[in-house]
Amino acid sequence: MKDDDKVLDNLLQELKRGSLVLTVLLNSAEPCYGYSMVNNLSEAGIDIEQNTLYPLLRRLEKQGLLESSWDTTESRPRKYYTISSEGKKIRDSLCKQWKKTNSVIEKMMTEDEK
Amino acid sequence: MILVDKYIYAIGQKLPLKSRNEIKTELKSLLLDEIEAKYGENPSEDNIKRAITEFGTPGSVAKKYSNSSSVIGSGFTDLYYLIMKIIVGALTIAFTTIFIVTLFTENPAGLDILKALVQVPLRVFQASLGGIGTLTIIFIIISRLCSDKEIDIESEWTIKELESINLTQEQESKIESIIALILIPVFIAFVILYPEFIQFLENSFEKSGLTLGNKVNMDVFKSFIPLFVLQGLLQIVYQIMLLKKEIKTKALYIFDASLSVFDLLVTITILKLGTMFIYAGGVNNGIFSYSTIGFKIFIVIGLFTGIGELLSKSIKYVKKEIEEKKSFM
Numbered sequence: 001m002k003d004d005d006k007v008l009d010n011l012l013q014e015l016k017r018g019s020l021v022l023t024v025l026l027n028s029a030e031p032c033y034g035y036s037m038v039n040n041l042s043e044a045g046i047d048i049e050q051n052t053l054y055p056l057l058r059r060l061e062k063q064g065l066l067e068s069s070w071d072t073t074e075s076r077p078r079k080y081y082t083i084s085s086e087g088k089k090i091r092d093s094l095c096k097q098w099k100k101t102n103s104v105i106e107k108m109m110t111e112d113e114k
Numbered sequence: 115m116i117l118v119d120k121y122i123y124a125i126g127q128k129l130p131l132k133s134r135n136e137i138k139t140e141l142k143s144l145l146l147d148e149i150e151a152k153y154g155e156n157p158s159e160d161n162i163k164r165a166i167t168e169f170g171t172p173g174s175v176a177k178k179y180s181n182s183s184s185v186i187g188s189g190f191t192d193l194y195y196l197i198m199k200i201i202v203g204a205l206t207i208a209f210t211t212i213f214i215v216t217l218f219t220e221n222p223a224g225l226d227i228l229k230a231l232v233q234v235p236l237r238v239f240q241a242s243l244g245g246i247g248t249l250t251i252i253f254i255i256i257s258r259l260c261s262d263k264e265i266d267i268e269s270e271w272t273i274k275e276l277e278s279i280n281l282t283q284e285q286e287s288k289i290e291s292i293i294a295l296i297l298i299p300v301f302i303a304f305v306i307l308y309p310e311f312i313q314f315l316e317n318s319f320e321k322s323g324l325t326l327g328n329k330v331n332m333d334v335f336k337s338f339i340p341l342f343v344l345q346g347l348l349q350i351v352y353q354i355m356l357l358k359k360e361i362k363t364k365a366l367y368i369f370d371a372s373l374s375v376f377d378l379l380v381t382i383t384i385l386k387l388g389t390m391f392i393y394a395g396g397v398n399n400g401i402f403s404y405s406t407i408g409f410k411i412f413i414v415i416g417l418f419t420g421i422g423e424l425l426s427k428s429i430k431y432v433k434k435e436i437e438e439k440k441s442f443m
Contacts, residue, residue, distance in 0.1 A: 034140070035147035051170050054144055055178040058137070078147070079140050 020048065022098060024056060025091040028066060031080040057081050065090055117159065118145055120276040121166050128176035128192075137179055145169060163273050171271040186253045194253050201245040202238070209237045225386070291353040298353075302346040305339055329392050341380055348373055371428065 027040050034054050041048050060066040065087035071078050083091065122145070126138045145165065153161035169175065186194055213234050217227065304311065312330050352369055384390060 033147065034144045035151060039151075050144065050148065051175055051178050054140070058140075058179070076143060076146060077139070078143055 019098075020052075020056065021060065022091065022094045024053070024060065025065065025083055025087055025094070028081055028083040028087070031069075031082045033071075033078045033080050037081070060087070115146070115162070117162050117166065117273075117276060118142060118149075121145070121169075121172065124172040124276060125175050128173055130180055141175070166273055166276075173271070186250070186257050190253055190257060194249070197249055198246055201249065202242050205238050205241045205245065209234050209241070228382075291357045294353045295350060295357075298346045298349050302343050305342050309336055309339060331390055331392050334387070334389050338380075338384070345373075345377060345380065348376070 023041060023044075023046050024037070027037060027044070032040065034050065034057060037057070038048060038050050038053055041053075057066060057068075061068050061081065064084060066081045067084045067087075068079050068081050071080055119142075122138050122142045125141060126134055129137055148169070149157050149162060149165045152165060157165075213230055216230060309332070312335065313332065316329055352366070352373060355366060355369070
């Protein structure tokens with residue numbers, strides 16, 4: 001990999017990492033387990049490695065943004081995550097900020113194209 | 115799915131103790147979901163191997179779960195802990211040896227031996243602080259000089275490494291219980307029916323031509339017999355319960371620890387008692403005189419084992435409690 005590609009790759013990863021929490025919070029209104037979340041995000045166009053998502057779910061749970069419960073009724077136990085009321089507040093604030101930043105950046109990009 | 119269990123076990127060894135069990139349960143569930151989604155309900159061994167390989171090396175998976183930044187590079191953590199254990203172990207052996215040598219060369223009197231005994235863990239602790247401190251500084255420097263990628267000791271990890279893992283059930287050994295259940299009644303019967311075996315041993319010793327300075331006071335020894343029998347009976351009850359349950363329950367942990375405390379108290383009482391021996395001349399150093407050297411070693415070893423066992427039981431119990439609490443949080 002060339003140096004330029006490396007720099008771009010790192011920056012893209014940082015950009016992705018920054019938006020990851022918001023995408024998870026937006027996709028956890030309904031209870032979902034780890035693997036189903038990977039699929040949901042993938043279908044929505046966000047590819048995320050399972051080993052990045054699973055620890056993130058735990059971290060968000062620790063921060064009180066997600067709630068979890070074990071379902072033991074099926075053949076093997078599964079841990080389901082849902083957004084908490086605190087998580088909803090944070091998600092809404094993040095969405096506002098996202099829209100604000102997005103409009104600023106779009107404006108900058110339009111000016112740049114001129 | 116034994117391969118999955120081995121893989122999860124390998125990850126677990128690298129996870130922080132806190133929440134380890136819960137993370138392992140979750141990871142197993144997640145990995146099985148993936149295997150099922152990709153290869154169906156009856157995956158072949160090759161399918162499982164492929165899924166595990168894609169999931170990542172045990173070290174890389176565990177690293178994602180330990181989000182706290184550490185001053186020592188993750189690639190060095192295992193080595194750091196290994197050397198730390200060696201330092202503490204070597205110091206414990208060294209100070210214990212010094213204690214035993216002092217015991218027989220300086221012949222401390224009375225409760226001085228207990229003071230010397232207490233000094234052993236204190237000295238080990240003090241010296242360990244210095245040793246571990248130096249070790250930590252060295253590892254911090256090395257970690258600063260090498261990046262995590264340079265010290266990735268799992269870069270050549272293959273799934274074959276899982277084959278050497280032996281998954282052991284946390285069941286208590288039945289053999290130990292069975293041996294104890296045979297020997298304890300024999301001991302009880304011996305002490306009740308033939309307490310004079312001590313005199314027989316003393317006489318046999320004297321027949322060899324050597325002089326025995328002090329002899330066991332049989333009246334005092336006999337007064338201790340009910341206590342020895344009680345110790346034995348309690349052990350029998352404990353071993354039977356352990357055999358029935360197969361695993362150490364919370365109640366059994368408490369029972370076992372209480373028995374150890376009781377045994378320690380009996381040993382200390384005997385140590386403090388000045389009347390256990392009849393002194394036949396020479397310096398009266400009580401139980402700590404040269405002539406009772408065999409008994410002395412027996413008591414000291416018993417005391418050491420008792421304290422060690424008690425400590426290990428307490429640590430095991432606390433660890434189990436923490437893990438149980440975390441897994442239900």
